[in-house]
Amino acid sequence: MPDAPSPSSSSPPRAGALGVLKTYLGPLKWQVIALATLLLTGTGLNLLLPQLLRRFVDNAKLGSGADVGLLARLAGLYIALAVGVQLLTAGATYVGARVGWTATNRLRADLMRHMLSLDMREHKERTPGEMIERIDGDVTALSNFFSQFAVRVFGAALLLLGAVVMFYLTDWRVGVGITLFVAVTLIAMNRVRKIGVEPTRLERESSAQLFGYVEERLSGLDDVRALGAGEHHLRGFLRVQREFFRRSTFSWRRRAVVWQLSMILFAAGYVGILGAAVGLYAAGAITLGTAFLLYQYMSMVEEPIDQLTQQLQDLQKAGAGLARVGELLALRSELTEGTRDLPDGPLDLRFEHVSFSYAPEDPGVRPVLHDISFHLPAGQTVGLLGRTGSGKTTLTRLVSRLYDPTEGSVKLGGVDTRDVRLHSLRTGVAVVTQDVQLFQASVRDNLSFFDDSVPDTEVEAALREVGLGRWLARLEDGVRTPLPTGSLSAGQAQLLAFARVLLRDPAVIILDEPSSRLDPATETQLTQAMTRLLAGRTAIVIAHRLETVARADRILVLGDGRVLEDGPRAALARDGHSHYAALLRAGTEELEEGVLA
Missing domain, CATH: 1.20.1560.10 (ABC transporter type 1, transmembrane domain)
Structure with missing residues (x-):
């Protein structure tokens, strides 16, 4: 047929x-x-x-x-x-x-x-x-x-x-x-x-x-x-x-x-x-x-x-x-198609009085986010911290426009995301989750999402950039080698996800707890790859481990869907009364248990 x-x-x-x-x-x-x-x-x-x-x-x-x-x-x-x-x-x-x-x-x-x-x-x-x-x-x-x-x-x-x-x-x-x-x-x-x-x-x-x-x-x-x-x-x-x-x-x-x-x-x-x-x-x-x-x-x-x-x-x-x-x-999507493209180059991110509920038509359902406002300058990285259920993942979903705010606006490069064409937004914003989806296909198809126009040389360069050069050298057919499901460790899968992002070269990157399931040695390799990945790009990094956001420019702490703290990481670390400083003193264990004032 x-x-x-x-x-x-x-x-x-x-x-x-x-x-x-x-x-x-x-x-x-x-x-x-x-x-x-x-x-x-x-x-x-x-x-x-x-x-x-x-x-x-x-x-x-x-x-x-x-x-x-x-x-x-x-x-x-x-x-x-x-x-x-x-x-x-x-x-x-x-x-x-x-x-x-x-x-x-x-x-x-x-x-x-x-x-x-x-x-x-x-x-x-x-x-x-x-x-x-x-x-x-x-x-x-x-x-x-x-x-x-x-x-x-x-x-x-x-x-x-x-x-x-x-x-x-x-x-x-x-x-x-x-x-x-x-x-x-x-x-x-x-x-x-x-x-x-x-x-x-x-x-x-x-x-x-x-x-x-x-x-x-x-x-x-x-x-x-x-x-x-x-x-x-x-x-x-x-x-x-x-x-x-x-x-x-x-x-x-x-x-x-x-x-x-x-x-x-x-x-x-x-x-x-x-x-x-x-x-x-x-x-x-x-x-x-x-x-x-x-x-x-x-x-x-x-x-x-x-x-x-x-x-x-x-x-x-x-x-x-x-x-x-x-x-x-x-069925019709509630996400209306915009008419504008994202501006070129690094983009700043701005939340203006954003509130969000997964069931806005039901007054009995509490909103997940309440009046969120913050500004992330272009090219900087914000570490997003907070207990489970505080609204971290929901906030990033609004940036990638999987949902629209119930109230307020989210702006990238000064443009409301609701005014941006979805293709332009999906191209300009990349998301890496802790559960990486791999396909029963070749390495290059997993990275390029089956786009034949991407040269093998670019795929190979992306793999070397994230530290998978030695792994690539061991593959019998290089990037054309089939990648059976389950053949990679969690760390290698995350690095492959980073290589995917490098191929797309987006302006904004969202990392959702990328190192939550990794051992310290693998996390060190992942952190080095993250440093190369985020260089010159606007980024949001959700983390349970404080080491993951140790190089972030800013820290945003959420609690019960509200902004508890927002500021430069170094300044918050020096402020003994800040939530971030308290977390540094308490250590990662308390953060993982959700101990936030």
């Missing part, structure tokens, strides 16, 4: 299958035209085959007076056309699958881009497993639908229409009866189709919950094992799995109603057409070949309706997938 193309610039599809078809099949119009040509030609040949068969039967009925040469020519032509129909059908299937998968790959890319554009509130409300199921599982259901929709539905509709016309050309009375039969069948199936949509939606929802449950338990597997909670989580898994199984079987039974109704109706239809053919033949109104032709065209009516029946079941799945995809596309 084709590779997923780059995210499209198309607007989100309108609700319903037709809206999605127009949005994602519209750009593929030439391939759709080619598909329609294959289907039309194949359908025309398919409708011609029973005519040849009628002539063959009527001539063969003559017995010894039959024209053997004509029979041979009819048989040869029938075989040739039958082979042609199969080739055209195979071509239509290939083109249809290519069109369908290309369209849904674009939809999957658009969904991924849309999900990444959402603010953190939406991501906090949904587990990664649930989001994966929405982007992959729901779209896969649509892929199956789109990749077969044109061939099975459009082709079936053409064949059905052609067969009904041939009935009229053969005998108008039979044509009227078949028309009524087809109308009743399609109306009945369309009505019963709707009963499967909601159960299928609940099935997809249950599948997402199952994925979310598994993802959460796997991510916390070490804790589950250490606490002996495996049996408890296994029971929970069985409970979620049981609910998924119950909803799946119930959904299948509802969707099967369409198929069961089709069988009953066509049993009656075949009885009717055979009765009509026998009656007309007995009355001398039609030949034996024509009677056989009526049966053949009835099978051509059954085949497309059977295809439509199967596709209606896929449409039920697609309808549920469309609803859930539509819910995701309907």
Whole structure:
């Protein structure tokens, strides 16, 4: 199947299958035209085959007076056309699958881009497993639908229409009866189709919950094992799995109603057409070949309706997938897109009366930050200290604009972050957390985030700059060496994260407790890399260990979401009454225990 193309610039599809078809099949119009040509030609040949068969039967009925040469020519032509129909059908299937998968790959890319554009509130409300199921599982259901929709539905509709016309050309009375039969069948199936949509939606929802449950338990597997909670989580898994199984079987039974109704109706239809053919033949109104032709065209009516029946079941799945995809596309980030770029060069950081709450609409939830104001000059580093829950990480999230302040403003280089284009802000502000995300890819891909335009020489220079030169020299294929997950120590992973930042060359760097889990020797190496990384850049360093901020220009101490202290590090260290001086006297241990006045 084709590779997923780059995210499209198309607007989100309108609700319903037709809206999605127009949005994602519209750009593929030439391939759709080619598909329609294959289907039309194949359908025309398919409708011609029973005519040849009628002539063959009527001539063969003559017995010894039959024209053997004509029979041979009819048989040869029938075989040739039958082979042609199969080739055209195979071509239509290939083109249809290519069109369908290309369209849904674009939809999957658009969904991924849309999900990444959402603010953190939406991501906090949904587990990664649930989001994966929405982007992959729901779209896969649509892929199956789109990749077969044109061939099975459009082709079936053409064949059905052609067969009904041939009935009229053969005998108008039979044509009227078949028309009524087809109308009743399609109306009945369309009505019963709707009963499967909601159960299928609940099935997809249950599948997402199952994925979310598994993802959460796997991510916390070490804790589950250490606490002996495996049996408890296994029971929970069985409970979620049981609910998924119950909803799946119930959904299948509802969707099967369409198929069961089709069988009953066509049993009656075949009885009717055979009765009509026998009656007309007995009355001398039609030949034996024509009677056989009526049966053949009835099978051509059954085949497309059977295809439509199967596709209606896929449409039920697609309808549920469309609803859930539509819910995701309907989500809107609360972070509005700005129009300005960050200024070039080092940037100063200013908080002006900033307050923030994760649930501002709920007055019962206390704000995390209260009236925060401070100024960090360009090119300086501030050490951010405070007990757990004091608001340190939240403050840095406002700088990188994962959230917007509830009140007040955050300014970089004199520009309110809400006025800055998100791409410019993400490029100019880099964040390194204590939990470094590594990928099962090469070293260079881990550092460049799969950007092929970054030269290997720049990647190598960044690794040497953070002190990983010897480690790089030991790699068999250099920066092209695969980096299996879990192959690095915590210190090496942090250094790789530093190298990532060096490649981006941002104006502002945020380090969130980079040395909290390191031994003293590794922390010394990390501190040296930090010194090189932060040189000439504006930086915020969150630390539990005072050694981590020993070279900071300023110190900002938070307590209960408020600024307890802000000033030059050297001056605060000399002031015996400052919080920072008290922490220096008490030592790192008390800071880690959260002892703050």
